Amino acid sequence: VKSVSKSAYEETVRPGITYQLNASTLPHILTPNISSNPTAFTLSASTWLEREVGDLDSAADPSFVGKKINNMFFYKNRLGFLSEENVIFSAAGDYFRFFPKTVTTILDDGPIDVTASHTKVSLLNHAIPFNESLTLFSNQSQFTIESAGNLTPKTLSIVPSTEFENDSNVAPVGAGNYLYFASKKGDFSSVREYYIEADTIMSDALEVTAHIPKYVPASLVKLATSSNEDILFGLSANSRSKLYVYKWFTDGTQKLQSSWSTWEFSDDTFIFDVEVFESTLCLVLKRDGELFLEKIDLQYLDDTGLDFCIRSDRKTSLTGTYDSGTNTTTWTLPYSYTGNVDVVKSGSWPERKGANISNSRPTTTTVAATGDYSGYPVLIGVPYTMTYEFSTQHVREKNGKQSVQSGRLQLRTMRVNYENTGYFKIAVTPSARTTYDYEFTGVVLNQLGSTIGDVSLVDGTYRFPIQSKNDRVSIKLVSDSYLPCAFQNAEWEGFYNIRSQRI
Numbered sequence: 001v002k003s004v005s006k007s008a009y010e011e012t013v014r015p016g017i018t019y020q021l022n023a024s025t026l027p028h029i030l031t032p033n034i035s036s037n038p039t040a041f042t043l044s045a046s047t048w049l050e051r052e053v054g055d056l057d058s059a060a061d062p063s064f065v066g067k068k069i070n071n072m073f074f075y076k077n078r079l080g081f082l083s084e085e086n087v088i089f090s091a092a093g094d095y096f097r098f099f100p101k102t103v104t105t106i107l108d109d110g111p112i113d114v115t116a117s118h119t120k121v122s123l124l125n126h127a128i129p130f131n132e133s134l135t136l137f138s139n140q141s142q143f144t145i146e147s148a149g150n151l152t153p154k155t156l157s158i159v160p161s162t163e164f165e166n167d168s169n170v171a172p173v174g175a176g177n178y179l180y181f182a183s184k185k186g187d188f189s190s191v192r193e194y195y196i197e198a199d200t201i202m203s204d205a206l207e208v209t210a211h212i213p214k215y216v217p218a219s220l221v222k223l224a225t226s227s228n229e230d231i232l233f234g235l236s237a238n239s240r241s242k243l244y245v246y247k248w249f250t251d252g253t254q255k256l257q258s259s260w261s262t263w264e265f266s267d268d269t270f271i272f273d274v275e276v277f278e279s280t281l282c283l284v285l286k287r288d289g290e291l292f293l294e295k296i297d298l299q300y301l302d303d304t305g306l307d308f309c310i311r312s313d314r315k316t317s318l319t320g321t322y323d324s325g326t327n328t329t330t331w332t333l334p335y336s337y338t339g340n341v342d343v344v345k346s347g348s349w350p351e352r353k354g355a356n357i358s359n360s361r362p363t364t365t366t367v368a369a370t371g372d373y374s375g376y377p378v379l380i381g382v383p384y385t386m387t388y389e390f391s392t393q394h395v396r397e398k399n400g401k402q403s404v405q406s407g408r409l410q411l412r413t414m415r416v417n418y419e420n421t422g423y424f425k426i427a428v429t430p431s432a433r434t435t436y437d438y439e440f441t442g443v444v445l446n447q448l449g450s451t452i453g454d455v456s457l458v459d460g461t462y463r464f465p466i467q468s469k470n471d472r473v474s475i476k477l478v479s480d481s482y483l484p485c486a487f488q489n490a491e492w493e494g495f496y497n498i499r500s501q502r503i
Helices: none
Strands: 026-031 036-044 073-074 079-081 087-089 112-115 126-130 133-137 142-146 157-162 173-175 178-185 189-198 203-209 220-226 233-238 239-250 254-264 269-277 279-287 292-298 315-316 320-323 328-332 340-345 360-363 364-368 377-380 386-389 395-397 402-404 409-421 424-430 436-440 458-469 475-478 486-497
Touching: 073 142, 073 436, 079 126, 126 173, 157 203, 157 328, 157 395, 173 220, 178 486, 220 269, 233 269, 409 475, 424 458, 436 458
Parallel strands: none
Antiparallel strands: 026 036, 073 079, 079 087, 087 112, 126 133, 133 142, 142 157, 173 178, 178 189, 189 203, 220 233, 233 239, 239 254, 239 269, 269 279, 279 292, 315 377, 320 328, 328 364, 340 377, 360 364, 386 475, 395 402, 409 458, 409 486, 424 436, 424 475
8 A cells, every 4th residue: 555645545556566568469459540541540559557556466467468369359348358268358348457446355347367167178269259148169168158247257157068179260150049160070171050059058069061071171261150141151271262151041940951052263362351241241352463352242132223133253333435436345444354254234224234245355454345335334244153063863751851762763854943034054964974055045935025135034944854863963053144043943853663662
């Protein structure tokens, strides 16, 4: 204590001891320069409050001092750090204070420093707020921080919840009532869906990659999710030009869809990071040595003035310049690209909106077309290919829950029901035989609106032959057009022969 008058004393810090944190070794602040330059940021050291009372025993250093900070988070109006087996919280509402205001009593708003007690060595890597609690992840265990009401040093407790292996290089992400985290399985990765049973208050984690154990490669570096769209993205260090996408759909407590797919970018693409904001996927990536920030709208909204969304990568709206001497319209791209591009009339055009314009590529940054197309903007983008391959078809019983493996199923034809579709192609490849392509262009004879040169989006059923055994044929839906394609379901016809009677 120190004297403040002849008859009064107040708490103070013991002389001769270290009383400040080293700001240069702690997390820094990244501040946007909103007033001067909104696109620039300032990185600076934080101002951490010093030890004002006590000594090294009564007001000890936070346990992260001299150690590595593994994770940083916010929870119940406190800034939190994970360091080795410890969880450290700042004072409530005072994010840069990790020393107490008094050592004579424990205040409810004071800093918190606790250890996760376990029979194993549990180095804490990630902390995710989930289900009104804080879930902590170590390499082999999960813990839950529980507190009744406000988070205080008197009410906090850390409880081991589950024992699932977890890849410490990938931060778990939350989506609705679930947490998703990754674990290593040799040369591949496993993704689990962590949840809490509402009735039993028990935690569990189902493997959502169980049906594709060799699909997601090892060395995942990032998971990103959107609860609005029920979608999860995974980025692997082994393939930085691909995103592994998990899409699910639930009806109440029943999960009706659990599908994995791949979004593959060009080989020269290197994806640094991905993040989802509401229904927009943002990507930081490098193409041809240039760094770009690009976005993908996950809701597949119609382009302005059109009744469909143009399926093109790196899509941009441009107005061309017309040269009457050469009768050529030229557009200048905001990026360099050597391949073919789609040039589509935007919704501003008075006629034949959405129609494709034949073009050429004079240089890597320009697009040219014969004729005058400078009156209205066009949408220019890089075409890409969508491919869906049907799984092996089987005769099913017990309301479709069990497939019949015995007998011979000879597929004869298949039908796909499409909606608001302008183009797709069916590729049927029987084993050891050539591929047969069946193309649908959206133009149907004797149907209103089927005019050559106009965009025609229709609904209907497309039937095509297969003529092959069910497990000796590959059936793919393919589209490399800018026109949309949407499929509701498919059904097949065939001959099924069985040599014996099932009991």
